[in-house]
Amino acid sequence: MCANWLNLKKDLDTINKLNFDYLHLDIIDGKFAHDFTMGTTIIDNIIKNSNINLDYHLMVNEPSNIFNTFNFKKNNLVNIHQECSRNLHRDITNLKKKGLKVGCALSPATPLESLDYLLDDIDVVLIMTVNPGFKGQSFVPQMLNKIYDIKNILIKRGLKTKISVDGSVNYKTIPSMIDNGADILVLGSSSIFRENSSIKKEFQKINKLINES
Numbered sequence: 001m002c003a004n005w006l007n008l009k010k011d012l013d014t015i016n017k018l019n020f021d022y023l024h025l026d027i028i029d030g031k032f033a034h035d036f037t038m039g040t041t042i043i044d045n046i047i048k049n050s051n052i053n054l055d056y057h058l059m060v061n062e063p064s065n066i067f068n069t070f071n072f073k074k075n076n077l078v079n080i081h082q083e084c085s086r087n088l089h090r091d092i093t094n095l096k097k098k099g100l101k102v103g104c105a106l107s108p109a110t111p112l113e114s115l116d117y118l119l120d121d122i123d124v125v126l127i128m129t130v131n132p133g134f135k136g137q138s139f140v141p142q143m144l145n146k147i148y149d150i151k152n153i154l155i156k157r158g159l160k161t162k163i164s165v166d167g168s169v170n171y172k173t174i175p176s177m178i179d180n181g182a183d184i185l186v187l188g189s190s191s192i193f194r195e196n197s198s199i200k201k202e203f204q205k206i207n208k209l210i211n212e213s
Contacts, residue, residue, distance in 0.1 A: 001026040001037045002188035012049045014199045019207075022055035022077060024166075024186050029060035032084055033132040040069050047071065055186075057105065057166065059132045060084060064091045072100055079103035079126045079164070082114050092121050103164060107132055108140045112150050119159055124184065125150055129177075130167030139168035144180050151181025171209060178213040185210070 003011055015023065025046070028037045038046075047054070055077040060066065063080045064087075072078065078100050085091045088104070095102045103124030104115055108131060115125065127150065129143040147163060154161050164184035165177050170191045177185065185206075187193075192202050 001028070001035075002193040004193070008046075009049060011199060012046065016051050018200065018203050020052055020203075021184070023050055023052040024055045024057060027056060027058050027060060028132070031061045032081065033059045040071070044071060047073075053077070055079070055164075057126070057186075058084075059105075062086065064094065067091075067094065067098075072098055074099040075101060077101040077103055077124060079105045079124065081105045081107065081132070082110055083107055089118060089121070092118065096121070105132075105166075106146075108143060108146075112146065112153065119154070119157065119161060122161060124162045124164050125154075126164040126166055127182075128167050129165055129169070129173070139173055143167075144176055147177060147182055148180040171205070174206070174209055175213045178210065 023046070025043060026037050028035045030036045053075060054073070056070065057079045058066070059081060061084050063084055078095050080088070080091055080102075082088060082104050092102050092104070101123040102121075103126045104118060104122050105126035105128060106112070106114070107128050119125075127143060127147055129139055147165060150163060154163070162183040163181055164186060165182040166186035168190055169177065169185045169187055174185060187206065191206055192199055194202055
């Protein structure tokens with residue numbers, strides 16, 4: 001959702017040459033979060049023009065209703081929101097049956113306790129450090145404590161679940177996010193897609209910052 005849609009093919013060509021782990025796709029239905037992004041036609045074209053593993057972030061009510069509309073590939077990561085699924089365990093199980101990695105996303109106000117009995121079943125916990133929806137929102141500083149707390153829970157339980165962080169991930173916040181336990185950083189409008197700069201240049205700067213952190 002943070003890419004320049006008028007230059008998407010050019011940006012994808014650049015991204016394909018860099019060492020990204022995932023290409024993060026924000027999918028919003030206008031109900032859970034008040035915006036709309038991309039549908040399957042756009043995503044299928046992105047797949048054709050990208051060689052990077054996909055990270056689907058489904059910000060939609062009852063995400064299971066649209067699972068079969070996507071051309072998921074084995075080992076794609078699919079994040080669904082705890083707040084959106086009436087039967088979260090069933091949805092996680094169905095995604096795992098497709099050979100996918102599964103993440104559970106938590107909005108800022110959603111407590112970690114809501115995942116108590118699901119942590120053994122998921123590959124990623126996605127901590128939203130802004131409220132789901134529009135790009136360019138301000139960082140919610142209390143989320144650093146949330147990252148720290150889930151990291152310690154995972155360590156105590158001996159789990160290898162990764163912590164992903166999404167929202168206002170930039171030069172100011174990245175060191176603290178890493179320091180508190182973040183494993184995956186979702187880069188957006190305040191970092192990799194900065195105006196008046198290039199993706200390659202920002203990637204190199206961020207990579208240096210990550211290594212230093």
